[in-house]
Structures are given as structure tokens and as C-alpha cells.
Amino acid sequence: MTALGDLIEIDDRTVLVLGQELDVEHDQPDVANALVHRVGDTLVMIDTGVTAAFRAALRDAADRVGPWSRALVLTTHGHPDHVGNNDLADELGVPVEHYVPALDLDQMRDPASYWVRSFDRITGLPPLPAPPAATAGKVVSLFQPMRPFGATTRTYEERPLERIRIGSLRFTGWTFADGAVRVLRSQGHCAGHVIVYLGDCGVLHLSDEGNGACGAMVDADQLKIQTVLGAVCRLFEEGEAVLLTDGHTCAVRRSAEAVTHLDGLLDQATALQAAALDLTREYGRIRPSTFTTRYAEAIADLRVEGANPNPMFTAMMAVNELRELGLRPESDDADAPWSRPALYDPGPAVTATEPGAVQS
Known part of the structure; x- marks a missing residue:
């Protein structure tokens, strides 16, 4: 001791x-x-x-x-x-x-x-x-x-x-x-x-x-x-x-x-991120409170170690992990859902009657 x-x-x-x-x-x-x-x-x-x-x-x-x-x-x-x-x-x-x-x-x-x-x-x-x-x-x-x-x-x-x-x-x-x-x-x-x-x-x-x-x-x-x-x-x-x-x-x-x-x-880092990725795939969009609970369970299941383990630091790690996976909050509200931003927005379709439209 x-x-x-x-x-x-x-x-x-x-x-x-x-x-x-x-x-x-x-x-x-x-x-x-x-x-x-x-x-x-x-x-x-x-x-x-x-x-x-x-x-x-x-x-x-x-x-x-x-x-x-x-x-x-x-x-x-x-x-x-x-x-x-x-x-x-x-x-x-x-x-x-x-x-x-x-x-x-x-x-x-x-x-x-x-x-x-x-x-x-x-x-x-x-x-x-x-x-x-x-x-x-x-x-x-x-x-x-x-x-x-x-x-x-x-x-x-x-x-x-x-x-x-x-x-x-x-x-x-x-x-x-x-x-x-x-x-x-x-x-x-x-x-x-x-x-x-x-x-x-x-x-x-x-x-x-x-x-x-x-x-x-x-x-x-x-x-x-x-x-x-x-x-x-x-x-x-x-x-x-x-x-x-x-x-x-x-x-x-x-x-x-x-x-x-x-x-x-390093093994723990990759295993924990893989577990976090599975969670985000399972839920699609996910609230940090839900993710933090499941993330803490993954930490325990994987026997991930760390300095000064406590719920506050686990929650801080969870939010960082969400960002690391590319998710973003949908609003500034507390515990707003996080999701992946759209990669492609084609914008409004162009019709033949709009100025500059090409007739086919």
C-alpha cells in the first residue's frame, strides 16, 4: 500500500x-x-x-x-x-x-x-x-x-x-x-x-x-x-x-x-473505439447520456484501465469518443442527439422552366 x-x-x-x-x-x-x-x-x-x-x-x-x-x-x-x-x-x-x-x-x-x-x-x-x-x-x-x-x-x-x-x-x-x-x-x-x-x-x-x-x-x-x-x-x-x-x-x-x-x-484504445462504433451503428443517432452509460459498460467489459477513474471523466471520454468517430450534436441543447453530418446535399432539383435550365 x-x-x-x-x-x-x-x-x-x-x-x-x-x-x-x-x-x-x-x-x-x-x-x-x-x-x-x-x-x-x-x-x-x-x-x-x-x-x-x-x-x-x-x-x-x-x-x-x-x-x-x-x-x-x-x-x-x-x-x-x-x-x-x-x-x-x-x-x-x-x-x-x-x-x-x-x-x-x-x-x-x-x-x-x-x-x-x-x-x-x-x-x-x-x-x-x-x-x-x-x-x-x-x-x-x-x-x-x-x-x-x-x-x-x-x-x-x-x-x-x-x-x-x-x-x-x-x-x-x-x-x-x-x-x-x-x-x-x-x-x-x-x-x-x-x-x-x-x-x-x-x-x-x-x-x-x-x-x-x-x-x-x-x-x-x-x-x-x-x-x-x-x-x-x-x-x-x-x-x-x-x-x-x-x-x-x-x-x-x-x-x-x-x-x-x-x-x-493501444489495444485498449482500438478495442474501445470499436465498441463505441458498434454503439453508434446500433442507434444511428444517439444521445450522449445513453452513449455514456453504454460506453461505461464497454469500459468495464473490456477491462480498460486509466488514471483517476470516476463517472465525470468517463463522460468526458465518451463525448471525445463521439467526436473522434465523426459524430456531431444536432443542436446546442443539453443532451441533444448526436449523429453523422450528411456528406452530400444535392440541393433543389433544377426544372426545365427555370431560367438557365437545359432542355433535354
């Missing part, structure tokens, strides 16, 4: 700091795992979680991997469970660089509006306990203290974009510590998401790109999620990466186990 702030020692220079699951009913925020590593004299901290207890655990992990005389703090994306203690970068007492994705700045500045956008899509579905604004306010209030920025914070995009080759694969992103730390753009789980590769110890930190078979958030991109999972799988098959960590499971997966896990996520 693990607890918030527990440390998993990967090697004498690398520690995974464990977070916790979201439990809105009991006022418990989810806290993302953080990875703490030392390369040379540089402390590398990947995400900072949230809560004072997790902040203390980060300091313990930093002490464990020492000694270091400079620091690099990397934010994988802007969700509150990953950024609450970002101002810790300013308190490390050494020269420090801190980077966040530019595409996530708006949600970091105003997380409530971001969550309202995500919850608006499931208005009228049973899983939402209150109107979107109230639900968003409740969720955001759990993440305290929330300090996503500090004096040292900059965006990755202020640095020149680099073409990064790892084995046979090409990525774009940014390198640090003479190339030992590589930040790779993925942008699937949300708009600004990055993953981090530590070349000196072979650790690939997937953060939240592997959270489940279908991205839930309003800015999730299913193609990018699946593409990055496939690319990371290839890195393990080629031996370029040897250990897989992520933002929400307690596992450190090695080589073949990582490949099996990543292949499993």
Missing part, C-alpha cells in the same frame, strides 16, 4: 515521488507523480505536484539524489495536479531554470475556466454533480496551495526548437544538460504536453500521455496520444529507453514490461 509522498528509488540518482488519486467526494485532490534526478551537478525535477505534504516529499527526494549545485525544473503540462508547487524552483538556493509549455499558460493562469470548458460538454449527463461553473470551482478549490509560476519560470518555446534523434526515431523539442535531458513534444493529453527522456539512465517519463485509452480533456488529441505511445514503445524495443515512469501509476516498468504496457494501452 502506497501513500502520498512515498519514494521509489530507481537508482542512487533517480527517485519517483508518488502522488495520489482524485476523490472529489472526500475533498482529496489528485497529485501527480514527480520524477527527481541528478545529472552531474544538476538537480532535475519533473513536475511538482500539489499540497504542502508533497512539497516536503520533493525536498526529501532532492536531498536523496544530491549533491547538486544547480537545478532544472520541468513542467510536463499545466494541469493543477502537476504544477501546484512550481514556485519551489525559486526556493532551492541554487541557480535554477524552470520551464512550462506555452500552450498551457492560459489554463495555468485560470484553471477554473479551463475546467468549465471541459465540463460544459457533459452538461445534462448524470455524472456532473452541479452546473459546470460550480463543479469546476469545486474541483479547482481542492488544489491548494496553487503556485504554478515563480520568478524563474519561462516557457520552453522561448528556446529554439530542436530536432532530436533517439535511435531510429525523430522528435522535436528541447535538450538540457548537454543533451542528457531531452524534452519531447507530445501534445496529446492536453495542448502543451511534453514527455521527458533521461538519456544517462534510460528513463522515459510519459507523464499523463498514458492515462487511458481515450483522452478526457477538452484539448486532448487522440491521434497524438496514440502516436506518442507507439513511438515510446519503439524506443523500448530498440533499447534506447529501459525504464518507463508516468504521472499516475505507482509502477516503474522495465523494458519488455514497458512494451507490453504500452501495447496494451
Whole structure:
């Protein structure tokens, strides 16, 4: 049994700091795992979680991997469970660089509006306990203290974009510590998401790109999620990466186990989309409430796994799946039916008596 702030020692220079699951009913925020590593004299901290207890655990992990005389703090994306203690970068007492994705700045500045956008899509579905604004306010209030920025914070995009080759694969992103730390753009789980590769110890930190078979958030991109999972799988098959960590499971997966896990996520994604497609064929036009209920049953039947499973996120996944299949709402009404838009509209027939008509 693990607890918030527990440390998993990967090697004498690398520690995974464990977070916790979201439990809105009991006022418990989810806290993302953080990875703490030392390369040379540089402390590398990947995400900072949230809560004072997790902040203390980060300091313990930093002490464990020492000694270091400079620091690099990397934010994988802007969700509150990953950024609450970002101002810790300013308190490390050494020269420090801190980077966040530019595409996530708006949600970091105003997380409530971001969550309202995500919850608006499931208005009228049973899983939402209150109107979107109230639900968003409740969720955001759990993440305290929330300090996503500090004096040292900059965006990755202020640095020149680099073409990064790892084995046979090409990525774009940014390198640090003479190339030992590589930040790779993925942008699937949300708009600004990055993953981090530590070349000196072979650790690939997937953060939240592997959270489940279908991205839930309003800015999730299913193609990018699946593409990055496939690319990371290839890195393990080629031996370029040897250990897989992520933002929400307690596992450190090695080589073949990582490949099996990543292949499993892709298999679940395709199986779940196939089940969703069958549902839309069965009903033709379908209300999100009906689809969400059946979609949840498919998740259970297929034993699809994911981080922070709860009815709200299932409903958000369901709406994203409908869009992924090409369906669109027929109106703006809550729980309006979704259907496929017509592909061809021939328009009104032309008669022989209309001006410009061709006589046969």
C-alpha cells in the first residue's frame, strides 16, 4: 500500500515521488507523480505536484539524489495536479531554470475556466454533480496551495526548437544538460504536453500521455496520444529507453514490461473505439447520456484501465469518443442527439422552366 509522498528509488540518482488519486467526494485532490534526478551537478525535477505534504516529499527526494549545485525544473503540462508547487524552483538556493509549455499558460493562469470548458460538454449527463461553473470551482478549490509560476519560470518555446534523434526515431523539442535531458513534444493529453527522456539512465517519463485509452480533456488529441505511445514503445524495443515512469501509476516498468504496457494501452484504445462504433451503428443517432452509460459498460467489459477513474471523466471520454468517430450534436441543447453530418446535399432539383435550365 502506497501513500502520498512515498519514494521509489530507481537508482542512487533517480527517485519517483508518488502522488495520489482524485476523490472529489472526500475533498482529496489528485497529485501527480514527480520524477527527481541528478545529472552531474544538476538537480532535475519533473513536475511538482500539489499540497504542502508533497512539497516536503520533493525536498526529501532532492536531498536523496544530491549533491547538486544547480537545478532544472520541468513542467510536463499545466494541469493543477502537476504544477501546484512550481514556485519551489525559486526556493532551492541554487541557480535554477524552470520551464512550462506555452500552450498551457492560459489554463495555468485560470484553471477554473479551463475546467468549465471541459465540463460544459457533459452538461445534462448524470455524472456532473452541479452546473459546470460550480463543479469546476469545486474541483479547482481542492488544489491548494496553487503556485504554478515563480520568478524563474519561462516557457520552453522561448528556446529554439530542436530536432532530436533517439535511435531510429525523430522528435522535436528541447535538450538540457548537454543533451542528457531531452524534452519531447507530445501534445496529446492536453495542448502543451511534453514527455521527458533521461538519456544517462534510460528513463522515459510519459507523464499523463498514458492515462487511458481515450483522452478526457477538452484539448486532448487522440491521434497524438496514440502516436506518442507507439513511438515510446519503439524506443523500448530498440533499447534506447529501459525504464518507463508516468504521472499516475505507482509502477516503474522495465523494458519488455514497458512494451507490453504500452501495447496494451493501444489495444485498449482500438478495442474501445470499436465498441463505441458498434454503439453508434446500433442507434444511428444517439444521445450522449445513453452513449455514456453504454460506453461505461464497454469500459468495464473490456477491462480498460486509466488514471483517476470516476463517472465525470468517463463522460468526458465518451463525448471525445463521439467526436473522434465523426459524430456531431444536432443542436446546442443539453443532451441533444448526436449523429453523422450528411456528406452530400444535392440541393433543389433544377426544372426545365427555370431560367438557365437545359432542355433535354
